[in-house]
Amino acid sequence: MAVHIMTALAYLAEKASSEVLARTVNTNAVVVRRILGDLNRAGLIHAERGNAGGFTLARTPKQISLLDIYRAVMEERELVSLHENPENRKCPVSCKVRGTLAAHLHKAQSVYERELQKVMLADIEQAM
Amino acid sequence: MAVHIMTALAYLAEKASSEVLARTVNTNAVVVRRILGDLNRAGLIHAERGNAGGFTLARTPKQISLLDIYRAVMEERELVSLHENPENRKCPVSCKVRGTLAAHLHKAQSVYERELQKVMLADIEQAM
DNA sequence: GTCATATGTAACCAATATAGTTACGTTTAA
DNA sequence: TTAAACGTAACTATATTGGTTACATATGAC
Numbered sequence: 001m002a003v004h005i006m007t008a009l010a011y012l013a014e015k016a017s018s019e020v021l022a023r024t025v026n027t028n029a030v031v032v033r034r035i036l037g038d039l040n041r042a043g044l045i046h047a048e049r050g051n052a053g054g055f056t057l058a059r060t061p062k063q064i065s066l067l068d069i070y071r072a073v074m075e076e077r078e079l080v081s082l083h084e085n086p087e088n089r090k091c092p093v094s095c096k097v098r099g100t101l102a103a104h105l106h107k108a109q110s111v112y113e114r115e116l117q118k119v120m121l122a123d124i125e126q127a128m
Numbered sequence: 129m130a131v132h133i134m135t136a137l138a139y140l141a142e143k144a145s146s147e148v149l150a151r152t153v154n155t156n157a158v159v160v161r162r163i164l165g166d167l168n169r170a171g172l173i174h175a176e177r178g179n180a181g182g183f184t185l186a187r188t189p190k191q192i193s194l195l196d197i198y199r200a201v202m203e204e205r206e207l208v209s210l211h212e213n214p215e216n217r218k219c220p221v222s223c224k225v226r227g228t229l230a231a232h233l234h235k236a237q238s239v240y241e242r243e244l245q246k247v248m249l250a251d252i253e254q255a256m
Numbered sequence: 257g258t259c260a261t262a263t264g265t266a267a268c269c270a271a272t273a274t275a276g277t278t279a280c281g282t283t284t285a286a
Numbered sequence: 287t288t289a290a291a292c293g294t295a296a297c298t299a300t301a302t303t304g305g306t307t308a309c310a311t312a313t314g315a316c
Contacts, residue, residue, distance in 0.1 A: 001211045001304095003229050008221045017262065024222045026213040028305055033263065050313025053262045066232060070208070079207045079240070080198075083129045083275095085154040092256050093136045094152045100255040101131050104194060108243035112207070115236035127228040128220050145291065156276055161292065178284025181291045211304095 001025055002035050002073045003066065003124065009045065010061040010125040015054035035073060042072030061122035070116050079109050129153055130163050130201045131194065131252065137173065138189040138253040143182035163201060170200030189250035195241050197249075207237050 008024045009016060018029040018036060025032060036055055039045045044064060046056050057064065082102060088094040136152045137144060146157040146164060153160060164183055168175045172192060174184050185192065210230060216222040 001213075004211065004221070004225045007225050008219075011221045019262085024216050024219040025211070026216050026222065027211075030306070031304060037264070047263065049263045049311075051261045052314055053312080083132065083153070083155075085129075088152050088154050091136075091152040093132070093139045094154065096256050097132045097135050097252065100252050104244075104247045104252075108240050111243050112236050112240040115239050116232075119232045124225065124228050124232075128224050147291085158277070159275060165293070175292070177282075177292045179290045180285055181283080
């Protein structure tokens with residue numbers, strides 16, 4: 001949804017209200033505003049309040065990557081995460097898998113993110 | 129949990145019951161059996177029923193990658209998925225983002241998976 | 257200064273997913 | 287024949303998500 005919203009903002013190229021954006025996503029304006037809140041806190045958009053308020057991109061579509069959007073809405077959550085069960089002290093596997101696996105998952109996630117970084121909002125918009 | 133279980137099987141290098149495996153993960157044997165069911169259907173382990181039954185790896189730890197395990201438990205689910213709202217026919221963005229974005233996400237996921245494919249269960253086990 | 261319009265956010269609901277648990281049928285070696 | 291183990295259904299508790307209503311706050315237009 002965040003990418004859909006950002007693409008709409010790029011496509012419209014003008015100030016848009018959460019109402020208008022909600023219509024393109026086919027959802028509720030509040031849902032859209034929640035996402036816009038994340039995007040705003042991440043500095044990807046500008047939000048103007050009050051009468052004639054609305055949202056605009058903070059940078060050009062060429063300067064915004066899918067990774068920027070991903071980070072804005074995902075914050076520190078990981079693609080695949082470890083189980084949270086307490087470790088069994090008597091079991092060497094239980095004590096060590098977590099750390100080892102975390103390192104490998106972290107590596108994989110970083111190549112995923114590097115891939116997202118290559119795609120700019122302009123690339124998506126261009127396909128519209 | 130699936131990786132934890134598989135590592136335990138590799139480490140023990142002998143038939144293990146869901147009870148024993150549950151103890152290293154610190155959870156319930158049924159939870160473990162559910163995951164073992166996925167791993168079994170994917171052909172990564174052998175399951176023996178009846179008295180003195182239990183689970184063993186179907187291949188050596190060198191022949192099992194994190195990707196194999198990932199696929200076994202994740203099936204066709206994707207790391208990041210598209211929103212499911214119906215498209216707004218009047219809006220070109222709504223009609224086209226989905227396909228374009230899907231292609232980019234698919235690419236990113238494939239580099240993620242390629243990374244998982246590089247890591248073998250033997251690599252994880254060795255760190256224990 | 258008032259008012260219409262928009263954002264920001266809290267509160268609540270419904271739907272879904274996950275882990276844990278109990279229970280029980282089925283299988284199999286001893 | 288029986289004890290031990292898998293396979294799976296059913297139920298519960300918890301968390302997450304999206305949608306919805308409601309309302310306080312901000313702001314441009316008149």
